[in-house]
Amino acid sequence: MDWLSEHAWAAWLGVAALLGVAEMFSLDLVLLMLAVGAIGGGAAAALDAPVVVQVLVAAATALGTLTLVRPPLVKKLHSGPELSMSHGRLVGTQGLVLQTISGLQPGRVKLAGDEWSAAPYDETLVIEPGATVEVLEIRGATAYVHPVPQLDR
Structure with a gap:
């Protein structure tokens, strides 16, 4: 002991x-x-x-x-990594406007290699073709986008 x-x-x-x-x-x-x-x-x-x-x-x-x-x-x-499945993975990504987008008339954007129907998140905006946009929300088959500000060179 x-x-x-x-x-x-x-x-x-x-x-x-x-x-x-x-x-x-x-x-x-x-x-x-x-x-x-x-x-x-x-x-x-x-x-x-x-x-x-x-x-x-x-x-x-x-x-x-x-x-x-x-x-x-x-x-x-x-807790594991947060999984983004389906079209939710596109939220936050950027795309290219292919057809004029306005609150009155949805347009088209290219997102992750696919064409999507798009409408402006702010219905008062008109977004012209060639603009870069960010996806803020997906409702059904429509991406709601907002233009990404570009620095003038």
Whole structure:
């Protein structure tokens, strides 16, 4: 028992290692947070704190990581890249006006290699052929566009 009291940090480190290995099988990050708590207990043991303090530090560290670190980490790991499917992927892209676009008469634009029916997002605008536009919205088969300002050279 003398060895254990003198090397409690090693026991805490062993517990942390076992929890870390077990985490590799569960992959839910709970055991990893408990392993971090065990490392906290080991740090307290390395500072020659009493066993009660070591256990309290380990418990507080594990509880803190479970409540503060794990939820945002799980959320980040479970969320993937945002997928744009169908015509929604065209929103934000730029295209070339092929036929005059006005609020009264939809025109045509070339977007991602395809021709689309287009109307101005601002119904008061008239957009002439050759202008570069940005797609702000897609409703049905019509792209609602706004002209991209060009720098005069």
